[in-house]
Amino acid sequence: MSYYIRYFASQPITAKQIHQGLQAVDPTFKIDLGELVRGDVSLGQIEANQAGDDLFNDDVARTLQLVGSRSGGAAAVPRLKAARTIVVVGLDWGSLGSETVLGLAAPLWDVLARLSPGLSHWDDSGIFDGGQPLVDLSR
Secondary structure, eight states: OEEEEEEEESSOOOHHHHHHHHHHHOTTEEEETTEEEETTEEEEEEEEEETTSHHHHHHHHHHHHHHTTSTTHHHHHHHHHTOSEEEEEEEEOTTTOHHHHHHHHTHHHHHHHHHOOEEEEETTTEEEETTEEEEEOOO
């Protein structure tokens, strides 16, 4: 099962920058043709979509529809519209389970925050500013 997290970065971020940031934390991290790997474990897929790309535009539009009428949405909308990059991470729980994969991938969120301020959209959960919930999308 795949679980998607999107990071709406206010500054441009490339896959190369993410790879370098992860390697500084743990040299066993790598991004190989969009596959996020830590050691011998494939965690899923990762891509960085830049402002103006079709995938970027579709993700922004879809997310704006989700948050527009929700509590906290008014605070999130301008920041989502100002995003310059969306880092899309599709984590694959596989046989390891969600807790193990999330634990192995945890340094990614710190690396993204160091590269650029931004908001994260966790599927079926909500929009978060760092660890703080901004928009609840669980209902």
